[in-house]
Amino acid sequence: MLKFFLFLFAGILTGVFLRENKKAISFFEKATMFSIFLLLFLFGAEAGLDEKIKTTFYSSGVNGILISISAIAGSIVFSIPVYFFIFRKKEEKK
């Protein structure tokens, strides 16, 4: 876990130092997207090769959707008081 964080922090620091260098940032943005495309392709390939995945694909989908619905519901419930606290107060001041 420490290694994961180290690489992420190293990236953030590099990004902070390279802020003014638009060419470098544009290169890193393109490299990020390309790596994500490539890794998801490889993730798909490994998943496709795994016999177990074929049988669990349906349940993975159903479980995934259930988790997302519940996560959405939870976050919306907590966002309601925050909305009143931040934005309604501003409106009252106006």
Place this chain on the structure above:
Amino acid sequence: MKDSLIITFCFILGLVLGIYKFLPEFLIKNSFSNYALYLILFLVGVTMGSDKKTWFFFLSKSFKLVLIPLSIIIGTLIGSGLISLAIKEISIQEALAVGSGFGYYSLSSIIIAEIHSETLGMTALLSNISREILTLLLTPFFVRFFGPLSPVASGGATSMDTCLPVIAKYSGREIAAAAVFSGFILTLVTPFAVTFILNF
């Protein structure tokens, strides 16, 4: 939106080629190493670190805005944790890891597939894609019944990019600005949260 479609296409292409065994063996044996994941974490870090507008502009404007991503994190984790009680195959820890993708399906599913299992990676991918799609489809409904901030909460990390146009349209400009900040913070939190939860 274009990137989301390309990402989904890449995954499906890989999946189909994998199922029909059309891939060269060296690719299969060497793919998905830890090194590739380290590289991607570094690259994502560079992109986040270089974004000075979002970092400082919003924090200097109002520190209260931090409450938005914070409430989304708490709500998402409680929601994901609760639903795991109803799903036999998934433990609380696994559900929390899937939920803490906050809609950032590309990176969260890659990390989960690498440090946990491909099955859970697949669940994370489908769950977080559906979070984005549900937000895109249901934003008018959410705004009407749960207030203008609700699609920002629903979209999670995707509020700053894919879901931003629909949020701006239905919730207004001020909320759209908050959506960019909240999405940015959640995008930053995702790799930390997923890794932390799975190693806990």
